[in-house]
Amino acid sequence: MDDLxxxxxxxxxxxxxxxxxxxxxxxxxxxxxxxxxxxxAGTCNVAIFSSAxxxxxxxxxxxxxxxxDSVDRHTLENIRATKFYTINHVSSAMIEKAHQTSARYPKxxxxxxxxxxxxxxxxxxxxxxxxxxxxxxxxxLADEVPVTLNGTYLIIGKVQHxxxxxxxxxxxxxxxxxxxxxxxxxxxxxxxxxxxxxxxxYAKPEKPLEQL
Amino acid sequence: MDDLxxxxxxxxxxxxxxxxxxxxxxxxxxxxxxxxxxxxAGTCNVAIFSSAxxxxxxxxxxxxxxxxDSVDRHTLENIRATKFYTINHVSSAMIEKAHQTSARYPKxxxxxxxxxxxxxxxxxxxxxxxxxxxxxxxxxLADEVPVTLNGTYLIIGKVQHxxxxxxxxxxxxxxxxxxxxxxxxxxxxxxxxxxxxxxxxYAKPEKPLEQL
Numbered sequence: 470m471d472d473l474x475x476x477x478x479x480x481x482x483x484x485x486x487x488x489x490x491x492x493x494x495x496x497x498x499x500x501x502x503x504x505x506x507x508x509x510a511g512t513c514n515v516a517i518f519s520s521a522x523x524x525x526x527x528x529x530x531x532x533x534x535x536x537x538d539s540v541d542r543h544t545l546e547n548i549r550a551t552k553f554y555t556i557n558h559v560s561s562a563m564i565e566k567a568h569q570t571s572a573r574y575p576k577x578x579x580x581x582x583x584x585x586x587x588x589x590x591x592x593x594x595x596x597x598x599x600x601x602x603x604x605x606x607x608x609x610l611a612d613e614v615p616v617t618l619n620g621t622y623l624i625i626g627k628v629q630h631x632x633x634x635x636x637x638x639x640x641x642x643x644x645x646x647x648x649x650x651x652x653x654x655x656x657x658x659x660x661x662x663x664x665x666x667x668x669x670x671y672a673k674p675e676k677p678l679e680q681l
Numbered sequence: 682m683d684d685l686x687x688x689x690x691x692x693x694x695x696x697x698x699x700x701x702x703x704x705x706x707x708x709x710x711x712x713x714x715x716x717x718x719x720x721x722a723g724t725c726n727v728a729i730f731s732s733a734x735x736x737x738x739x740x741x742x743x744x745x746x747x748x749x750d751s752v753d754r755h756t757l758e759n760i761r762a763t764k765f766y767t768i769n770h771v772s773s774a775m776i777e778k779a780h781q782t783s784a785r786y787p788k789x790x791x792x793x794x795x796x797x798x799x800x801x802x803x804x805x806x807x808x809x810x811x812x813x814x815x816x817x818x819x820x821x822l823a824d825e826v827p828v829t830l831n832g833t834y835l836i837i838g839k840v841q842h843x844x845x846x847x848x849x850x851x852x853x854x855x856x857x858x859x860x861x862x863x864x865x866x867x868x869x870x871x872x873x874x875x876x877x878x879x880x881x882x883y884a885k886p887e888k889p890l891e892q893l
Contacts, residue, residue, distance in 0.1 A: 470846060470847045471846070471847055472845065472846050472847065473843075473844070473846070473847045473850060474842065476841065476842055477741070477821075480740075480741050480843065481739070481740065485739075486854065487854035488739065488741075489738045489854070490851075490853050490854030490855045490856075491738075491856065492735070492738035492739075492741045492840070493735055494856035495816060495818055495840065495843060495845075495856070496733040496734065496735045496743050497712025497714060497733060497770050497816075497863050498710060498711075498858060498863060498865045498875060499711075499735070500708055500709025500710050502708075519735070520734055521708040521709060522711075522732055522744075522746055523711070523732060523746070524828060524830070524831060524833060525704075525748075525831040525833065526700055526701045526704035527693070527697075527700060527701075528689070528692075528693065529689070529692050529693075529700075531707065532734075532828075534735070534744070558709050565879075568881045568884055569884050569890060571884045572884035572886045572888075574886050583886065591686075604707060604709075606707055609689075612828070612830045614835070616736060616744075616826060618737075618823060618837060619737040619740075619742060621736060621737065623835055625830060628689060628704070630688060631685075631687045631692065631703075632684050632686050633684065633685055633707075634682060634685070635682045635683055635684065635685045639702075641702050642695070642698065642700060642701070642702030643702045643703075643867075643871065644703065644706035644707070645867075646706060646709065646710060646867045647873055651709050651710060653875055655855075655858045655859070656855050656856070658881050658882070658883075658893065659855065659879070659880040660877075660879055661875040661876055662875065662878055663867075663875050663876070664873060664874050664875070665871060665873050666864070666872045666873055666874055667776060667777075667871070667872055668871040668872075669777065669870050669872075670870070672782075673784050673785070678781060
């Protein structure tokens, strides 16, 4: 079949739901994460995010893009109020419950209960983790960068806690996420598992790559 | 085996390469994209990026995180000077060439030639696309958002051209990236293919999900 070729103006003219599905696919696969918080009043919140982005390793910083008018708004309110949140990888076994967290629940209802997920706590850390998640990050808000172009926010946090089973961590720090079962999302609603093709050595000009 | 649990201070104390591998894995899988530019002097540049993030669908906006002191610096210089760049999905067949683009080539050398990749052009668009890529975006710089916390930049572009084979696009706009062969990266160097598990319906409270 032929290539589809849409220009900017043609994309703007597409039917709304078609455009939303299409444009949410074009950046490529995205990590599937559950972001969990607890309000000052004590209500827990958990919501699926596919907008995690690596910001830096030293110090360890992770970013998330938030749309304040979306179902994620309780998560953002809780992060602003309490400064703490968790990022939890979604495993293949959790995809249905994880997707259900994207429903528009009332503010005083915990998505943990509504979606059949279980909270897990560590000492002296306000936000709940998601039990059964293969890799869990305890985050502290470090900066909120406004994206004025469309009213979104890049929320950046410091990794205060990193919890992962040691069986997935190699001697050089690499974490085998395929083995851990971490999933990826395409678009708004398609969940995928992964299979490792290759790990390559650090690339240098005029030097052939080696498989690690 | 037991869980590893690292705190922020423990992460700061880790050996540098171990920390870099570890922290680059914690956000989960990332899309593998080749970002291509052409300098005002006419030299092409192509570099692999795993920091693409969806910013919005209306208008269609995509973001990329740049570290200006890294090997990506020629790409950023060209984007600033010409305003145009392309984002090209990496397929399974291209992972070795794509990884080789991360080598530190001199500014006047084209990574296309050095790495065995081929340029492809469309009319009236300055930047080259990567031949054979399953999904190609022609981008125009829209905003540059500084992340003052660690000196990185969120570069946001408008999707001026979207090119993908129509056999991968569903009636509702969803693009089957697993079928298209788009890859994901874990950490700095591990390439993976994907396999679809499920597509779920739009989630609503008290309504069971359906598989699409």
